[in-house]
Amino acid sequence: MSVHVKALQFAYGPPLFDGLSCSFSSGRVTGILGENGCGKSTLLKMIAGIERPQAGMICWGSESMAGWSPEQRARLMGYLGQGMRSAWAMPVRDVVALGLREVQETNLNEAMKATDCAHLAERKVTELSAGELQRVMLARTLVGDPALILADEPTTGLDPRHQQQVFTLLQNRARAGATVLVVLHDLNAAQTWCDDVVILSRPETDAAHVVAQGQASDVLTPERIHAVFGVVSVGF
Numbered sequence: 001m002s003v004h005v006k007a008l009q010f011a012y013g014p015p016l017f018d019g020l021s022c023s024f025s026s027g028r029v030t031g032i033l034g035e036n037g038c039g040k041s042t043l044l045k046m047i048a049g050i051e052r053p054q055a056g057m058i059c060w061g062s063e064s065m066a067g068w069s070p071e072q073r074a075r076l077m078g079y080l081g082q083g084m085r086s087a088w089a090m091p092v093r094d095v096v097a098l099g100l101r102e103v104q105e106t107n108l109n110e111a112m113k114a115t116d117c118a119h120l121a122e123r124k125v126t127e128l129s130a131g132e133l134q135r136v137m138l139a140r141t142l143v144g145d146p147a148l149i150l151a152d153e154p155t156t157g158l159d160p161r162h163q164q165q166v167f168t169l170l171q172n173r174a175r176a177g178a179t180v181l182v183v184l185h186d187l188n189a190a191q192t193w194c195d196d197v198v199i200l201s202r203p204e205t206d207a208a209h210v211v212a213q214g215q216a217s218d219v220l221t222p223e224r225i226h227a228v229f230g231v232v233s234v235g236f
């Protein structure tokens with residue numbers, strides 16, 4: 001099913017969202033793009049239910065998620081936040097298993113294999129490199145085969161091979177029917193891996209608004225990239 005964000009209002013201090021609306025389709029990878037501080041991570045947290053809208057609605061299909069319990073959300077979603085880590089020195093296998101309601105060895109092994117973590121299974125999660133840890137957290141996010149995947153800069157710290165592996169994995173999940181939202185800064189990666197994009201902008205201290213949304217190939221034009229990001233696009 002698709003995610004619909006409708007007339008969202010939210011402020012930490014000055015308004016961040018003041019009537020923001022956008023949609024994310026099932027079976028597609030949608031990139032959320034925009035300059036630092038424009039609200040990408042906050043939007044993802046609001047869809048995850050970590051932050052609550054002050055007004056407006058977030059719907060899964062036609063159903064509002066406002067009254068959903070944490071358990072309902074956990075069943076539907078896999079959320080990978082920025083810089084997630086474990087405070088406890090647990091083995092990698094046990095950290096990945098936290099993403100499952102009941103431990104199923106097949107899912108666990110598949111998720112670790114897909115994220116290239118199988119060889120790390122018995123290592124303490126607190127003793128991994130940044131990139132290894134990122135892959136373990138991604139395995140935990142995906143292990144329960146969630147219908148809605150929310151990934152905030154999932155390739156941070158990953159080498160090119162693992163970046164490609166992660167985007168392929170997310171794309172495969174989308175092709176299998178999942179709704180995949182990815183916050184990212186790399187415009188080339190967005191062009192290569194995202195079916196759709198939503199670009200946010202937040203001039204000065206105004207509320208954020210959607211500059212453009214639609215198919216990545218239509219939206220990511222050199223003109224728009226220059227207007228939004230102030231850079232000359234390379235490689236499009």
Ligand SMILES: Nc1ncnc2c1ncn2[C@@H]1O[C@H](COP(=O)(O)OP(=O)(O)OP(=O)(O)O)[C@@H](O)[C@H]1O
Binds near residue numbers: 012037040041043
């Ligand atoms: N917990 C918080 N308390 C107060 N202000 C916050 C909090 N979290 C974020 N903000 C502010 O809200 C705005 C949006 O932050 P957010 O992290 O959503 O931006 P972003 O687009 O994801 O940025 P980046 O590209 O740098 O990761 C920023 O101005 C930020 O300073």
